[in-house]
Amino acid sequence: MATELAVQLTPKAVEKAKEALAKRGTPGAALRLGVRGGGCSGFSYVIEFADKQGTRDQLFDFDGLRVVVDPKSLVFLNGTTLDYEVKLMQHGFKFVNPQEATGCGCGESFGV
Amino acid sequence: MALFQIFDPVAPPTPIGIDLGTTHSLVAHMVDGRPECVLDCDLSPLLPSVVHYLEHGGVMVGTEAKGKAALHPRETLVSAKRFMGRGADDPETTRLGPYDFAMPGPGESNSVRFKVRGRAVTPVEVSAEILRVLRTNAEAKLRTVGGAVITVPAYFDEAQRQATKDAAKLAGLEVLRLLNEPTAAALAYGLDKGRTRGTFAVFDLGGGTFDVTILSLDDGVFQVRSTGGDAQLGGDDMDRLFAEWALGHMGVDPATASPELVRAALDAARVAKHELTDRPTTVIAVTAGELSFERSIRRTEFEDLVRPVVERTTPAVKRALRDAGLRPEEVDGVILVGGSTRVPAVREHVKKLFGQEPLSDIDPDQVVAFGAAIQADLLAGDGAKDDALILDVIPLSLGLETMGGVAEKILPRNTTIPAGRAQQFTTYADGQTGFELHVVQGERELAADNRSLAKFVLRGIPPLPAGAAKLEVTFRVDADGMLTVTARELNTGIEQRIEVTPSFGLSGDDVERMLLESYEHAESDLATRQLRERITDAERVIAATEAALRVDGDLLDEDERAELDGAMRALREVIAAQDGKKVHLRTEGLDRATQPLAERRMDRAVQQAMKGRAVAEIEDTVKDRPEHPHLAASYAKDAETDKETR
Numbered sequence: 097m098a099t100e101l102a103v104q105l106t107p108k109a110v111e112k113a114k115e116a117l118a119k120r121g122t123p124g125a126a127l128r129l130g131v132r133g134g135g136c137s138g139f140s141y142v143i144e145f146a147d148k149q150g151t152r153d154q155l156f157d158f159d160g161l162r163v164v165v166d167p168k169s170l171v172f173l174n175g176t177t178l179d180y181e182v183k184l185m186q187h188g189f190k191f192v193n194p195q196e197a198t199g200c201g202c203g204e205s206f207g208v
Numbered sequence: 209m210a211l212f213q214i215f216d217p218v219a220p221p222t223p224i225g226i227d228l229g230t231t232h233s234l235v236a237h238m239v240d241g242r243p244e245c246v247l248d249c250d251l252s253p254l255l256p257s258v259v260h261y262l263e264h265g266g267v268m269v270g271t272e273a274k275g276k277a278a279l280h281p282r283e284t285l286v287s288a289k290r291f292m293g294r295g296a297d298d299p300e301t302t303r304l305g306p307y308d309f310a311m312p313g314p315g316e317s318n319s320v321r322f323k324v325r326g327r328a329v330t331p332v333e334v335s336a337e338i339l340r341v342l343r344t345n346a347e348a349k350l351r352t353v354g355g356a357v358i359t360v361p362a363y364f365d366e367a368q369r370q371a372t373k374d375a376a377k378l379a380g381l382e383v384l385r386l387l388n389e390p391t392a393a394a395l396a397y398g399l400d401k402g403r404t405r406g407t408f409a410v411f412d413l414g415g416g417t418f419d420v421t422i423l424s425l426d427d428g429v430f431q432v433r434s435t436g437g438d439a440q441l442g443g444d445d446m447d448r449l450f451a452e453w454a455l456g457h458m459g460v461d462p463a464t465a466s467p468e469l470v471r472a473a474l475d476a477a478r479v480a481k482h483e484l485t486d487r488p489t490t491v492i493a494v495t496a497g498e499l500s501f502e503r504s505i506r507r508t509e510f511e512d513l514v515r516p517v518v519e520r521t522t523p524a525v526k527r528a529l530r531d532a533g534l535r536p537e538e539v540d541g542v543i544l545v546g547g548s549t550r551v552p553a554v555r556e557h558v559k560k561l562f563g564q565e566p567l568s569d570i571d572p573d574q575v576v577a578f579g580a581a582i583q584a585d586l587l588a589g590d591g592a593k594d595d596a597l598i599l600d601v602i603p604l605s606l607g608l609e610t611m612g613g614v615a616e617k618i619l620p621r622n623t624t625i626p627a628g629r630a631q632q633f634t635t636y637a638d639g640q641t642g643f644e645l646h647v648v649q650g651e652r653e654l655a656a657d658n659r660s661l662a663k664f665v666l667r668g669i670p671p672l673p674a675g676a677a678k679l680e681v682t683f684r685v686d687a688d689g690m691l692t693v694t695a696r697e698l699n700t701g702i703e704q705r706i707e708v709t710p711s712f713g714l715s716g717d718d719v720e721r722m723l724l725e726s727y728e729h730a731e732s733d734l735a736t737r738q739l740r741e742r743i744t745d746a747e748r749v750i751a752a753t754e755a756a757l758r759v760d761g762d763l764l765d766e767d768e769r770a771e772l773d774g775a776m777r778a779l780r781e782v783i784a785a786q787d788g789k790k791v792h793l794r795t796e797g798l799d800r801a802t803q804p805l806a807e808r809r810m811d812r813a814v815q816q817a818m819k820g821r822a823v824a825e826i827e828d829t830v831k832d833r834p835e836h837p838h839l840a841a842s843y844a845k846d847a848e849t850d851k852e853t854r
Contacts, residue, residue, distance in 0.1 A: 113214065116214050127214065133605055133617030133620040133621075143213075143214050144217055145216050147217075152727050171731050171733075181211055188211025188212050190211055
């Protein structure tokens with residue numbers, strides 16, 4: 097497995113993820129990013145708390161925030177930057193994935 | 209672009225609030241203490257409450273279904289909510305809508321049944337289809353949804369409330385509570401916060417219904433004091449008056465205008481109405497065929513036009529106040545609900561009726577769903593957090609092999625069971641009369657690398673142009689882990705099903721090994737999938753071009769023909785060389801090269817139409833044209849109509 101595959105997080109995303117982990121009472125847990133099949137364009141993004149780490153997971157550290165990605169998802173997420181946006185009606189994390197060829201408007205699923 | 213919240217795999221499912229409306233339905237949930245609506249793929253929170261029944265068992269819900277209403281009025285059920293809990297012999301029943309009704313047989317309950325495509329459908333079943341889509345949309349965002357609070361009009365009787373609960377049950381939703389719509393709006397505004405007593409009015413003007421409710425807050429509990437309204441009054445009436453005005457200026461009698469022109473005028477009226485909410489003047493533009501009309505209109509002119517509609521709300525408001533024994537100034541707050549309350553003239557009118565500025569900070573389309581979400585969160589909060597449910601999941605993705613040997617996952621790994629999902633596919637080749645279905649299990653991108661569970665063939669489909677047949681494949685896994693795959697061709701109703709137990713002969717070690725393999729091959733799998741999809745795409749464009757040339761090849765001169773042949777030859781070369789990037793580029797090149805041919809085929813089709821050929825023939829010709837082959841052909845599937853079928 098090539099080791100140069102990577103994801104990025106903006107400082108805002110790191111800050112918000114740390115806040116969420118602290119609020120959950122598990123500041124030591126990690127954040128899992130990934131993709132799974134399904135959704136209108138083939139794949140959907142996954143962002144969740146990770147209490148456990150798989151043996152094959154890639155581990156990243158962003159200013160003390162641990163981020164895990166399974167090797168398969170990493171291929172799809174390579175080059176992705178996770179950002180955090182605050183809009184009038186909504187706020188939350190956003191995947192900016194240069195590999196994304198077709199988005200389904202809602203940004204929850206994509207094709208490559 | 210939707211924004212994501214971090215999902216907690218060990219948290220209980222998220223409770224949801226549903227506004228099951230006459231015209232639109234919405235679903236909302238809480239995020240960090242604030243309500244938020246689930247958006248669909250068009251970024252809209254509003255799902256039109258319209259269900260269209262296809263010829264053989266399939267259904268369409270929402271915007272797509274709404275588009276069918278004009279051509280298939282009896283097969284497209286709009287405003288089913290108006291029929292909830294009504295008896296078949298209710299005089300209201302036959303008055304509402306263009307439907308055929310089925311009389312209850314001996315031993316059947318006295319409920320309204322719509323006769324649709326030879327079967328009887330109850331309003332409960334129609335509502336369940338809408339709720340299913342809302343649930344699926346919510347699950348796409350939240351992954352697991354808990355119980356639901358569903359709103360109902362304050363005037364719903366016991367039968368109507370029970371019918372709503374039955375619909376939720378059919379859709380697989382656990383109902384935490386039914387909540388009155390006006391109460392939901394009051395909760396969204398937090399009127400129960402910081403005071404224990406009060407009297408409020410909720411003014412709800414939607415697309416086709418008007419409701420006014422007087423609520424009292426006693427010891428922190430909302431109670432309905434009185435209700436009133438008009439079940440046939442709303443923003444649609446404004447559009448109608450506005451459209452008639454436009455038609456009048458065009459010198460057309462609305463009574464004799466063609467349906468297309470009326471539709472165009474209504475659409476233009478709605479657009480202009482929305483624009484006049486924020487602007488003092490706008491331009492209304494109607495175009496239908498040869499006719500076109502443009503005129504600027506001031507908001508004041510529009511207000512004069514729709515004044516009769518706005519005025520019609522007055523008697524119901526006065527009666528509701530009288531029934532509650534209140535004078536307008538005794539009302540502590542007035543809430544605006546429903547999209548039509550955005551019209552400034554409506555706001556002015558409400559202000560005049562109650563002698564006070566109404567509350568309007570919260571989006572009037574979403575306010576009821578917000579209140580339902582707040583209530584759902586409160587109800588689920590009691591105790592639910594401690595006993596997190598342990599749910600069984602599917603250990604490996606279940607899917608189908610599609611063109612090019614790509615594995616399309618239908619039920620992804622870790623989906624909780626029981627689960628179900630349907631996806632539509634279409635034919636790849638002209639005249640294709642069968643589908644081979646290969647059910648596979650695993651995480652790899654190519655079917656051949658996954659575990660093969662079953663193969664079966666659906667035969668007997670009439671030969672149609674590529675893409676015309678619609679195959680709906682449903683995957684269902686029951687609580688015991690048994691998988692049932694059902695394939696049904698929607699035009700003919702031909703159906704075939706198969707049952708397998710995916711876990712049979714599969715050990716925990718096997719699952720682990722298959723996962724690891726998918727990790728090992730992640731990069732090459734992605735590249736191969738991309739290549740296979742591009743080649744599939746390319747081959748379809750070539751096939752479509754060749755088919756067009758066989759029929760209308762004479763439309764091109766020698767040079768043009770040579771160019772097209774060259775583009776096809778160049779594409780075939782890179783397909784043979786398995787060069788994904790070049791396949792993609794040259795497919796686009798070939799697509800561009802076919803444009804002149806496509807345009808001339810259109811012209812020919814139109815000319816032939818003039819010679820009196822049947823419209824259906826021309827439609828076929830037009831449909832068959834390779835104008836944008838990549839749209840129809842990009843994959844041998846059509847995944848937009850995914851829907852939950854658990």
